[in-house]
Amino acid sequence: MSRVAKNPVTVPAGVEVKFGTDKLTVKGKNGELAFPLTADVAIELNDGQLTFAATNDSKHANAMSGTVRALVSNMVKGVAEGFEKKLQLIGVGYRAQAQGKTLNLSLGFSHPIVYEMPEGVSVQTPSQTEIVLSGADKQAVGQVAAEIRAFRSPEPYKGKGVRYVGEVVVMKETKKK
Incomplete structure (x- = not known):
């Protein structure tokens, strides 16, 4: 068994x-x-x-x-109890704003990203660089967090991007002459 x-x-x-x-x-x-x-x-x-x-x-x-x-x-x-995932935005000019069931992201692209929340997942933005996702379905909350992170995953040289709170990004050293 x-x-x-x-x-x-x-x-x-x-x-x-x-x-x-x-x-x-x-x-x-x-x-x-x-x-x-x-x-x-x-x-x-x-x-x-x-x-x-x-x-x-x-x-x-x-x-x-x-x-x-x-x-x-x-x-x-x-x-x-519910499940909760927290994301943070690292980078100059990177912002997030929750408006009802949509999340507006400004991640350094030429266009803003508008992400519609699926049924059962709610979003809050305590500050412009923090995103809190919550819901009853663990799989749905995790999937939404992964999709938001995939818009701009953390890059290894400056660490800019969307990352989970507590995520460790291994930084690379820049090339030397």
């Missing part, structure tokens, strides 16, 4: 978990998330804890039991 699947997922108060034969739904204060289930994984809810087990001894079922456990754990945490 998968080592990850051996650990049960504790369902906190205020989070409601429903599952049938084809999908699992988790509902909490931050929203509702759904996940399609496979026949390879058996899920049980006992005393506020979700347990996962492979239905047969195949390698695929064993792997899927750990994968489903990790995904459901992230769903429960997302609807209870």
Whole structure:
């Protein structure tokens, strides 16, 4: 059995978990998330804890039991607490401004970049060089952060660009004559 699947997922108060034969739904204060289930994984809810087990001894079922456990754990945490990614802009004239569901970026190009936020992800800009993304779906928040970072990823000589807060950019030395 998968080592990850051996650990049960504790369902906190205020989070409601429903599952049938084809999908699992988790509902909490931050929203509702759904996940399609496979026949390879058996899920049980006992005393506020979700347990996962492979239905047969195949390698695929064993792997899927750990994968489903990790995904459901992230769903429960997302609807209870939410996920957050912070980005910072390094560079002269690099600015960000949130307006509702859009993010306006000025990253040194000849044109401004207007990024539409997908459903379930919200954006805030505490300052002109900080971006805070939040939402219940860990995958969606991470994907949006990666797409914003890809507009101008940090370059290795001056470190200018969009980077995650706490990201270490290894700087190169310039060529000497």
